[in-house]
Amino acid sequence: MNNVTIRNSIMLVLAGTLSAPAWSLTVAQRLAALESANTALKAKVTSLQTALNTVKNNSVLKLNGKLRVNARGDALFTGVNVQVVNGQGSTLTANGKGNLVIGYNEVDPVVHPVCSNFSFSTKADCTAAGAVWSGSQHKGSHYLIVGTKNTYLQYGGIVSGYGNAGSAPFGNVTGGIYNTAQEGFASVSGGYQNTAKGLYSAASGGYMNTASGEKSSVSGGGYNVASGEGSSVSGGGGFTSVNGAEVGTGNTASGKFSSATGGVFNAASGEGSVVVGGGYFTTDPFMQLIPYGNNATGLLSSAIGGRSNVALGEISTVSGGQSNSANAHLSNINGGYGNKTIGLNSNISGGDFNTTTGANSSVNGGGYNNAQGDLSTVSGGAK
Structure with missing residues (x-):
């Protein structure tokens, strides 16, 4: 590089830093201008180096080889987890x-x-x-x-x-x-429109069902409610139209660990009680809904099939029939109409309006019979 070229380069540098022509400055002034320009250039280099280092240290660059776009335009992640x-x-x-x-x-x-x-x-x-x-x-x-x-x-x-x-x-x-x-x-x-509003509760399928008890569940059906802790309702229920309005016909399990399976308007309200199927409804002349569901209200009681039956006593059972009531502890009614157990561990099998008053008594069929004494039995016939 000759002296003319050096002088022109200096003048170009100085042109950006001085308002006066470079040829009019003293040597000291020119050197000072060069030092200022050099400092500015160093600052720019440092800034660019910092930016470059930032880019190099960007963890996104580690996706190289891990993220690609395939021929279909899909973004593919390989060998990594995606965390949001x-x-x-x-x-x-x-x-x-x-x-x-x-x-x-x-x-x-x-x-x-x-x-x-x-x-x-x-x-x-x-x-x-x-x-x-x-x-x-x-x-x-x-x-x-x-x-x-x-x-x-x-x-x-x-x-x-x-x-x-x-x-x-x-x-x-x-x-x-x-x-x-x-x-x-x-x-x-x-x-x-199902709702699970109990802690750890679950609702699976169906419509307008509610699991409101802690650890309760409803599976299918319509307008069913499991409100007791650990209770469950499986299927059944539904709705009907009364005076142009939709009215639910669902089952309820309100007792702790109770369950209701199938049927309509059935209720398991006793702790550990069970209702399986049955139930019925109709409307009166004024178009008011009249339900005929079964109820298991006693501890560990069960009502299986039929309609308007009640298992009231502890560990009592009503199986089928209509308007039967097992009131006593460990009592059982199998079918029939309007039968009632009052005595402890008593049993009625079929018939109409039969009653067991005595403990361990039984009535087998017939109508309007009453086994009054302990260990007594009435078989058929009518009073």
């Missing part, structure tokens, strides 16, 4: 972020509104508490969301289907429409 978090440092937090959403996650506040506070089930109670009553609330975190117009409010669940709601921690709704998991660890699997 809301940025608050804990799974047990909710800020509307950290969810894996499949689909467009459409919003419609009118579709299946629920309360933002899962302690409330009605709009009046919800709004009175200052909470929000709306559908399509997306305030939760760490959910898997599939479908459309769903609500997720807490954390750690799955909500899929149409207009479903997971409003409590770790609540899950998998499919169906207008279903709600309203208590911690509750789940609803499909169906229409």
